[in-house]
Amino acid sequence: MADSRKSPHFSAVAASLQHLRHLPRFGCAAHLRDGPSSAAHNARRRSAARFLNDNFFILGLVGVVTSAKIAPGLGCTGGLLRPELVVGKAAIAAIFFLTGFRTELRDLGYAAKNTRLNALVQGFNLGLLPLVGLGAGKALAALRMSPVLCEGVTAMMCLPTTISMSVVLSQAAGGAAAGAGAAFNAVAGNLLGLVVTPALILTTLPGGVRGEVQLIKSLLQLGSKVVAPLATGSLLRLVPAAREWQQRYKQPLSRLSEAVLLAIVYNTFCDALVPGKPGGAGALAGVLSPRDAFLLPAALVVLQAASLTAGAAIAHAADLPPQELPVVMFAGAHKTLSFGIPLLKTMFGGPGSDPVRLAALSAPLLLYHPLELLIGSALVPKLQAKLEAAGVEL
Numbered sequence: 001m002a003d004s005r006k007s008p009h010f011s012a013v014a015a016s017l018q019h020l021r022h023l024p025r026f027g028c029a030a031h032l033r034d035g036p037s038s039a040a041h042n043a044r045r046r047s048a049a050r051f052l053n054d055n056f057f058i059l060g061l062v063g064v065v066t067s068a069k070i071a072p073g074l075g076c077t078g079g080l081l082r083p084e085l086v087v088g089k090a091a092i093a094a095i096f097f098l099t100g101f102r103t104e105l106r107d108l109g110y111a112a113k114n115t116r117l118n119a120l121v122q123g124f125n126l127g128l129l130p131l132v133g134l135g136a137g138k139a140l141a142a143l144r145m146s147p148v149l150c151e152g153v154t155a156m157m158c159l160p161t162t163i164s165m166s167v168v169l170s171q172a173a174g175g176a177a178a179g180a181g182a183a184f185n186a187v188a189g190n191l192l193g194l195v196v197t198p199a200l201i202l203t204t205l206p207g208g209v210r211g212e213v214q215l216i217k218s219l220l221q222l223g224s225k226v227v228a229p230l231a232t233g234s235l236l237r238l239v240p241a242a243r244e245w246q247q248r249y250k251q252p253l254s255r256l257s258e259a260v261l262l263a264i265v266y267n268t269f270c271d272a273l274v275p276g277k278p279g280g281a282g283a284l285a286g287v288l289s290p291r292d293a294f295l296l297p298a299a300l301v302v303l304q305a306a307s308l309t310a311g312a313a314i315a316h317a318a319d320l321p322p323q324e325l326p327v328v329m330f331a332g333a334h335k336t337l338s339f340g341i342p343l344l345k346t347m348f349g350g351p352g353s354d355p356v357r358l359a360a361l362s363a364p365l366l367l368y369h370p371l372e373l374l375i376g377s378a379l380v381p382k383l384q385a386k387l388e389a390a391g392v393e394l
Contacts, residue, residue: 068269100233133157160193
């Protein structure tokens with residue numbers, strides 16, 4: 001027996017068994033069989049998962065827009081999915097709750113005290129851009145676009161910033177501090193807009209206004225959908241266990257916020273594209289001339305690009321910190337659909353009003369809102385790279 005253990009054959013077998021002891025406990029056969037091929041497959045799978053994670057919002061955006069184009073009746077208000085029961089009542093509140101929950105209270109406090117940033121954003125959004133809208137309406141009228149569409153462009157530029165989109169895009173591009181700055185300006189801008197926007201519209205579009213702006217109702221909606229959820233999320237962070245849980249699940253919460261926004265976008269596109277819906281694309285099919293169908297989208301793209309460029313120029317001229325650039329660009333340049341459409345319906349949709357005129361007045365905003373999201377989403381990676389190069393931790 002001793003001689004057999006010393007034989008070359010026994011030594012080779014013992015060495016092979018010793019090697020097998022160091023292989024992974026599971027899948028040894030696959031490891032021996034596949035080797036580098038299996039490792040390459042795992043690397044490709046990790047790379048694909050990383051790509052999907054990094055581009056979740058862009059890919060989701062393409063998916064919801066395509067779905068809305070194919071079957072708008074499925075996700076429109078009153079459609080088979082009944083999005084108004086969730087998206088219409090809870091989505092905006094959910095976004096602001098998550099924003100408050102993910103944002104340090106000191107960031108919101110700093111945002112409220114940052115009077116220079118807030119003055120620049122509000123002055124740009126509710127001061128300069130309405131003048132731009134007035135000039136754009138006159139220029140488009142000179143190009144013989146439908147007068148009611150020109151009025152719609154002017155009215156659109158009098159609106160305050162977006163309630164959710166500006167916050168999500170600012171936070172994605174500039175981190176928590178930018179999200180806090182955008183959240184404060186979204187609340188402040190829409191509160192100001194309750195008074196300023198109707199006054200601007202009445203000044204720039206004299207005549208033809210029907211009904212009264214329901215100030216108390218709008219204030220209550222703003223409080224329930226924006227202020228209360230934001231405050232609740234922020235207060236929840238005071239609980240140590242909740243704050244620890246938020247830190248542990250920071251990325252899934254970010255993805256949840258983006259998913260809620262995608263649900264809003266899906267519903268918005270479905271409402272805009274479903275045939276026969278008042279204020280939607282179906283109602284506009286018989287209103288827009290071929291000239292209007294070309295001029296309006298082109299003008300809106302130019303307006304959005306010019307607004308974002310002007311916002312960036314203002315931020316640079318004011319020498320703001322890099323993380324505040326997305327706030328001026330998005331919270332400053334955007335115009336709200338969720339506030340704008342109810343306001344236009346209230347002001348121009350009273351008894352005896354013309355529903356086709358209301359649809360035409362709403363058309364610029366219905367088209368502008370998706371443009372804000374598409375162009376803003378495309379800019380987020382560029383702004384992230386710019387801020388990271390400046391040393392900002394996102």
